[in-house]
Amino acid sequence: MTTLLVIDDEPQIRRVVRNALDGIVDTVIEAGSARDGLDQAAASRPALIVLDLTLPDMDGLEVCRDLRAFTTAPIIVLSARHSDRDKAALLDAGADDYVTKPFSTLELQARARAQLRRVTRAAPASERVVAGEVEIDLVKRIVRRAGADVHLTPTEWGLLRALVTHRGQVLTHQQLFLAVWGRAEGDAQQYLRVYVGQLRRKLERDAVRPALIITEPAVGYRFAGE
């Protein structure tokens, strides 16, 4: 029994979301304000939350952080295109995905399905990952491409491990800094894009048209899903 919670002050948008996701979840509950949304999330433990970024009573980032304090349910944020730069901040605040307004029904459905699948699967990350012609053994620290060993520097390995263990999920620049360097600020981090470029040169067939390490503009990187 899956429940969807839609938090948006616009009744029309709530209706669009309800209609779009009706077939994917069992029940849909609605909240017209951030306060109401937080109460309902605590009371009915939804499996998925769709949250509008601009609510009259609270900042969307704040709502995200508050929700994360008591629920692990995936949060999909609805944002206006002009808050492009805020996407990374949203993910850092605990959101799992975002959809820009105006969105198409198909797009929202795909994102919702992906999030629900990720939760139900919830299997521990396997120690051996295969993506295309690349094989990664996370325990033995071995990377092979088309059967041949690939040598990675410690930084490149740290980067690849972070991306692979969150396969299919966007990691923000900040999350990658933390995973690779153990802190979010520092001199070496401005070279993150250069490290990604080098890693792609070792793993991808065409570094300009990557199939494994995908760029999420203004947000971060994602390792291609299965």
Add this chain to the structure above:
Amino acid sequence: MTPIPERPRWSNWLLWFVILAASTGALLLFRDRLDKAHVALAFVLVVLGGSAVGGGALGIALATTAFVVFDVAFLPPYNTLRIADPLDWFVLFAFLVTSVVGAQLLERQRREADIARSRTAEIDRLATLGAETLNAPRAEDALHAIAEVIRQSMGTERCEITMGEAEGTDSVLPVREMNIPLAIRGIVVGTLRLGGNRPFRLSRDQQRILGALSYYAALGVERVRLAESAEEAESLRRADRLKDALLASVSHDLRTPLTTIKGIANEIARGSDVTRAWVIEEEADRLSTLVDELLDLSQLNAGQMPVEVALNTADDVVGAALQRVESALGGREIDTILEGEFTTLLGRFDFVHTMRILSNLLENAAKYAPAGQPVRLRVSRHGSALIFSVEDAGRIAAEDRERIFEPFARGRPSAKGSRGTGLGLSIARRLAEVQCGTLEFSPMADGSSRFILAVPAADVPIEGSL
């Protein structure tokens, strides 16, 4: 820098005492045949010559020495200071007075000539400064030139002119830093700051010159201020023009899709084919794009577009742009060429803005280039610039080559008659500018289209450190 009267130099003194000795020697040879007047005249000439060249002090020293020599060597009884004929005393003193007065008159003359010369130099400097203030192409350059002239005139290590106000320095004692308020018609417009490595004090002359120079500094500051307000006025004018263009377009570009949506919604409500709703979705997308782009343009014009310049790689941004335009290309291939090593194709630019510019150029190329012809994206490094060039076989008429960057100008008819918003290229150019880049149309030798985006390049410090 204030001109000081030339100091008597020892070589001058030596020379004139040698001349005095030589003339004494020469005169001694003919002492019996000479009259006192001849001797007096010869000595007066030496004294005047000496003071003309070496200054008043030398003149007076020469006059005194000549006075003694005259007495001892040429007025009987010889070789003593005594004088036989009392009338000779009169000759002797007349000589002394004539020499000294002459030497002093010459000295005064010299001093006045020096002052006149330094005044001329000062006027020259002020004239140059005036010309620089008025003629430097950029107001900031004029300000720098003025600061440099003042620094040289005052002989200080540093001199800067700022727009801000600061408390003036009372310079009775030597100071390391001196602030002079700059005023125009009694209103303080800026501050002149003089700084030295050691404490310094300005002479009376320097203070006088500084008074004149700081007036030019004030004029320079005023010019910068006027230039800034002119720029502001220009950006307001531009915003105004955009607003006019926007109002004109609203009637057409917004109303057309709205009319379609309204019409089809009405048809569906009356029971017509429900799949017609897809047209509503298409038109809504077009409206959405237009609204986004109008917001972008107004943000860019207001100087409020956020810019995050960071170290980025060319292949990352090219990859993101290719991914973004994939669906809009309708299967058309983009030939991507990266010229040079991956580590040389780095830049300091805004990732999202650059990706949007490239996407726009690629979409345009795919839209306007003749079908079947290649679209080429080439990345190369030229010194301190990272160059992205998008080439296609399409053509743009010479008279349209600048116009295409104006809002709502559609340069070339598209092959498929597709409707753009007419804002893409003007947004792209402004996006290039806000990250210190440029976007130009620069056709190939055969006349086919080529757009060139240049952004600041960057280097990785040490290969091994990565």
